[in-house]
Amino acid sequence: MAYEKANRTNVKENIELLLKILEEAEFNQEWINEYKQDMINYLKEKHKTNNLFPVQFAQDILLVLKQIDNKEENLKRVLSIKCFGDSKYFERNIEHVLIRIIKTYLLENAEEYSNDDILLEVGISKYPEIFEFCGDMEYYIDDEKIEYKKETMGSYLNSYNVEKMTNLTIKNVRKILFIENKANYIDYIQNKQESDEFVIYHGGMYSPIKGKFFKKIYEACENQEFYHWSDIDIGGFRIFTRLKKIIPELQEYKMDTEAFFSKREYWKEMNQDYRERLQQLRELSDYENFYEVIDAMLENNSKLEQEAFIL
Structure with a gap:
C-alpha cells in the first residue's frame, strides 16, 4: 500500500515536472508548437504521457526539437553527440518517436516516404x-x-x-x-x-x-x-505544391492530362486506399493545378511514374 502511494506520488511529480518543462519550452516553428500544446493538453487531461511523448525520453525529445527548430542542417550522429554525448543514442531511442511526431504534425499521409526522407524534411541527414x-x-x-x-x-x-x-x-x-x-x-x-x-x-x-x-x-x-x-501521382503533386510556396509563379511540366495519356502503356494501377487519398487532394484548393489530371487518373484508375518519359 505504501509502495503504491509512493508510486502514484512519483507519477504525479513526473507529470508536473514535464508540464513545467513543456510550458517553458520555446519554439518558432508552428508544427512544433502545435505538438507542444497538444502534449500539454494531454498531460493535463489524462495525467499520463503517450507514445508521442514517452516519459523516459520526454526531455530528450524536446532537446532534439529545439535543435531542429532553427531549420539548419543537422548530421544525425553529430546531433546525437551534441545532445546526448553518444553518436548512436538518437537512432536507438529518439528517431522512431520523432518520425511519428513529424508524420502526425508536419507530413500528412507520408506513406510514400522513407524514414530518411522524413528526417530530411526537418534537416536531419546522415551526411x-x-x-x-x-x-x-x-x-x-x-x-x-x-x-x-x-x-x-x-x-x-x-x-x-x-x-x-x-x-x-x-x-x-x-x-x-x-x-x-x-x-x-x-x-x-x-x-x-x-x-x-x-x-x-x-x-x-x-x-x-x-x-x-x-x-x-x-x-x-x-x-x-x-x-x-514530377511523377503524376500523389507524391509528385505534393512536391509541386510545396515548391510553389517558395515560387508562387511555378508551373507544372509534363504533369498534365496530355502527358498522362501520352504514356498510357506505362500506367500503374491504383488500389482503393490510394484512390481515396487522391480524391482527398481533388477537394483541396492547393491542388487546383491538377484537378483535370486527377480526374483522368481516377477515371482510368492509374498513375504514372516520371521514368516513363525516358523510354
Missing part, C-alpha cells in the same frame, strides 16, 4: 547534402567569386556553401526547371537541355537548407519562367 544543377551560375563566399558553367553531367554544390553564399546570379537563362527523379534529371541535361535553361535536381523530400537554396535561386531571378516536373 552533408550535395545539391545538383546544370547551368551558368555564380556567387560569392566572402570575397571569392565561385562560378559554374553548363557541364554535360551537371554541377555540384554542398550544403555548407548555401549558408555562406551571397550575390547569387543565374546567367543567360530564360527557363528554370526542377526535376524530381535523378534518372530523368541526368537524361534531360544530357539529351534535352537547351542553352537558355537552368536545370535543378529536386529529389523527393527536401531539407530546410535545400529549401534555402531554392529560395536563393528564385530571388536571384527576375523574368525567368519556373517549372517543376
